[in-house]
Amino acid sequence: MKKRILIIGASGQIGTDLTIQLRAKFGNHKVIATDIRDDDGTLGKDGPFEVLDAMDYKAIEDVVIRYEITDVYLLAAMLSATAEKFPMRAWNLNMNSLFNVLNLAKEKKIKKVFWPSSIAVFGPTTPSTNTPQKTVMEPSTVYGISKQAGERWCEYYFNKYGVDVRSIRYPGLISYKTLPGGGTTDYAVDIYHKALKHGKYICFLSEKTTLPMMYIDDAIRATLSIMEAPKESIKVRSSYNLAGISFSPEEIAESVKKQVLNFEISYAPDFRQEIADSWPQSIDDSDAQKDWGWKNNTTLEGMTLIMLENLKEYI
Numbered sequence: 001m002k003k004r005i006l007i008i009g010a011s012g013q014i015g016t017d018l019t020i021q022l023r024a025k026f027g028n029h030k031v032i033a034t035d036i037r038d039d040d041g042t043l044g045k046d047g048p049f050e051v052l053d054a055m056d057y058k059a060i061e062d063v064v065i066r067y068e069i070t071d072v073y074l075l076a077a078m079l080s081a082t083a084e085k086f087p088m089r090a091w092n093l094n095m096n097s098l099f100n101v102l103n104l105a106k107e108k109k110i111k112k113v114f115w116p117s118s119i120a121v122f123g124p125t126t127p128s129t130n131t132p133q134k135t136v137m138e139p140s141t142v143y144g145i146s147k148q149a150g151e152r153w154c155e156y157y158f159n160k161y162g163v164d165v166r167s168i169r170y171p172g173l174i175s176y177k178t179l180p181g182g183g184t185t186d187y188a189v190d191i192y193h194k195a196l197k198h199g200k201y202i203c204f205l206s207e208k209t210t211l212p213m214m215y216i217d218d219a220i221r222a223t224l225s226i227m228e229a230p231k232e233s234i235k236v237r238s239s240y241n242l243a244g245i246s247f248s249p250e251e252i253a254e255s256v257k258k259q260v261l262n263f264e265i266s267y268a269p270d271f272r273q274e275i276a277d278s279w280p281q282s283i284d285d286s287d288a289q290k291d292w293g294w295k296n297n298t299t300l301e302g303m304t305l306i307m308l309e310n311l312k313e314y315i
């Protein structure tokens with residue numbers, strides 16, 4: 001079967017790294033990168049790039065037909081912190097984009113869908129350490145509500161219409177190629193930029209706020225491997241828990257201090273503190289390990305070295 005991949009929201013934090021790795025694996029011209037914003041020169045130089053609105057069903061359908069797309073990765077979304085400021089816009093974007101892609105699959109115009117969920121599906125009443133795959137889920141953020149509803153719809157489309165949709169509950173993701181936009185875990189990227197630029201950082205979360213996080217290479221590897229797994233081995237059709245590394249601002253600051261001598265951190269928690277407090281501290285991902293062989297590789301210390309080394313070039 002000839003595989004042709006469409007990435008919606010390709011210029012974002014996950015999309016940039018994912019596009020590069022999918023192109024390396026399947027060939028540049030087989031991976032169509034699209035985003036609401038025009039290409040800034042990163043993705044368009046090596047393969048097809050188109051401006052595409054995830055809310056526009058007809059426009060997505062047109063790209064799908066034109067390029068004979070088989071697999072869609074839907075990465076367009078409004079993240080947790082921004083969604084609190086624009087609740088209805090977040091809901092409309094996060095849900096309508098998902099329905100557009102699920103309906104294309106239901107109509108057999110595409111074969112396979114990847115859609116990311118998040119640790120934000122959990123809420124203040126969820127057990128916060130080693131959070132199980134199946135547990136209390138009462139998300140208290142707009143973003144979390146949209147992801148939880150999205151998970152229910154993914155499972156529904158699989159059960160009722162046989163749509164092969166696969167999903168991961170990503171933790172906070174850390175990468176150097178692209179900045180995250182509007183998330184609660186963004187501090188863990190920003191801290192490296194500020195450490196190199198100014199030698200100090202003011203963190204918008206408090207020092208002991210432990211959250212589940214992951215280095216981007218591990219997240220992309222997880223994405224490729226869940227998408228490659230045989231259909232029968234995907235037993236969870238809502239979304240899989242995925243654990244990487246859990247740390248607090250204080251702990252990441254300690255790891256930065258080992259590399260950037262005299263680095264200083266101070267704390268000024270804002271509205272994002274409440275969002276972070278509603279999320280788990282660590283995740284039990286034994287189902288992902290069992291069903292499709294997931295294992296995290298990168299440690300906090302290892303990630304700090306990679307981030308600082310690579311960011312030096314950009315700063």
Ligand code: SER
Nearest residue numbers: 079080118183184185
């Ligand atoms: N990193 C995301 C956020 O902070 C969580 O999925 O919104």
